[in-house]
Amino acid sequence: MARKKAPEDLSLDELRRLLVEKRRGVRRERLDHYRRTGRVINLAPDFPDLTAPPSAPIVDTTEMGESAPESISRNPRRKFMDRFLLAIEVLAVVGFIGVLASSFGLLRDLNREVAEAIKPPVTSPTPLIIAVVLPSGHVPPDAQGNTRPNDAEIPEHLRPMVQSLANMPIPTAAPDQAIRLQVPAINVDAPIVQGDGWEQLKKGVGQFAGSANPGESGNVVLSAHNDVYGEIFRYLDRLQPGDQVVLYSQQRQYIYIVDRTVLVEPTAVEVMASTGNPTITLISCYPYLINNKRIVVFARLQN
Numbered sequence: 001m002a003r004k005k006a007p008e009d010l011s012l013d014e015l016r017r018l019l020v021e022k023r024r025g026v027r028r029e030r031l032d033h034y035r036r037t038g039r040v041i042n043l044a045p046d047f048p049d050l051t052a053p054p055s056a057p058i059v060d061t062t063e064m065g066e067s068a069p070e071s072i073s074r075n076p077r078r079k080f081m082d083r084f085l086l087a088i089e090v091l092a093v094v095g096f097i098g099v100l101a102s103s104f105g106l107l108r109d110l111n112r113e114v115a116e117a118i119k120p121p122v123t124s125p126t127p128l129i130i131a132v133v134l135p136s137g138h139v140p141p142d143a144q145g146n147t148r149p150n151d152a153e154i155p156e157h158l159r160p161m162v163q164s165l166a167n168m169p170i171p172t173a174a175p176d177q178a179i180r181l182q183v184p185a186i187n188v189d190a191p192i193v194q195g196d197g198w199e200q201l202k203k204g205v206g207q208f209a210g211s212a213n214p215g216e217s218g219n220v221v222l223s224a225h226n227d228v229y230g231e232i233f234r235y236l237d238r239l240q241p242g243d244q245v246v247l248y249s250q251q252r253q254y255i256y257i258v259d260r261t262v263l264v265e266p267t268a269v270e271v272m273a274s275t276g277n278p279t280i281t282l283i284s285c286y287p288y289l290i291n292n293k294r295i296v297v298f299a300r301l302q303n
Contacts, residue, residue, distance in 0.1 A: 131269040132158045134294045135196035135206065135223040136233075136285050147228050149198050150291070153266040176213045180248040181205050181222060183282075186235040192247075196223045205232060208272060214247040214254040215301065219275045223283040227291070233284035236295050237261065245280055245299045256280045256299035264294050271296045 010018070133153045141147040154162050178192045196206030205224045212218025224232035245256040256279070263286060264271060271281060278301035285291035 133266045140289045175250045178247045182246040185243040220280040221272045226284045255302040258299045261297045
């Protein structure tokens with residue numbers, strides 16, 4: 001085995017050859033590293049002959065650790081400006097969505113206000129006044145036809161209240177209230193006025209204030225005299241179940257069918273109570289020219 005020479009024993013040519021070999025080895029190791037990392041592409045295979053000049057490889061110099069320049073670090077100010085602009089864009093989008101939502105809300109409120117403004121007012125019925133006695137009560141007329149309200153029917157302790165109720169204003173008729181009554185079986189065709197006081201019943205059939213309107217769920221309470229002021233309800237006792245009672249409003253007509261007829265005392269005000277179905281109640285004094293009771297006819301809305 002040849003003994004290695006000390007560096008001081010080597011000639012200049014031997015030293016030059018060793019230096020070339022060392023550099024070549026370092027270069028080969030570097031190329032092997034670049035091949036493993038994908039940074040170099042071989043255009044020609046390596047030759048085992050170390051004396052031949054090595055082929056020049058194509059090296060990705062942009063990624064080489066020693067020759068590639070270091071990546072330029074991002075400017076902190078530019079980074080801040082990018083984030084600031086992104087925040088502004090996000091705020092702009094959120095604000096636009098908020099404006100759209102607010103616009104839809106304003107449009108909805110405006111439509112509701114317009115609808116309420118053009119909607120016709122709803123007329124609510126006058127609250128039902130507590131009655132003490134049934135309407136149309138009067139003393140029998142004399143030979144000249146003169147008569148007056150029968151105050152004797154009213155309990156003495158309730159007469160002040162009845163007198164106070166008599167001075168209450170009569171509500172104005174609404175378009176859906178009754179204006180005319182027809183009962184073909186007894187040839188009745190008369191106007192309907194609001195209120196059933198003494199003065200109102202001189203003009204025709206009176207509707208009890210606060211009772212239902214034609215066609216509505218509830219009780220339409222109508223009264224008239226039987227022996228004075230036209231004797232409109234003189235023949236109520238002739239009505240039979242199945243006879244028609246026709247009510248007219250300004251808009252249409254309503255047909256009711258007679259259900260039953262009863263005789264009651266003047267204080268039987270429960271017959272005027274409201275009902276859950278569309279009904280009508282006709283009231284008058286009875287018997288003819290005596291008037292110590294009331295005849296009451298009940299009818300229900302057809303269909």
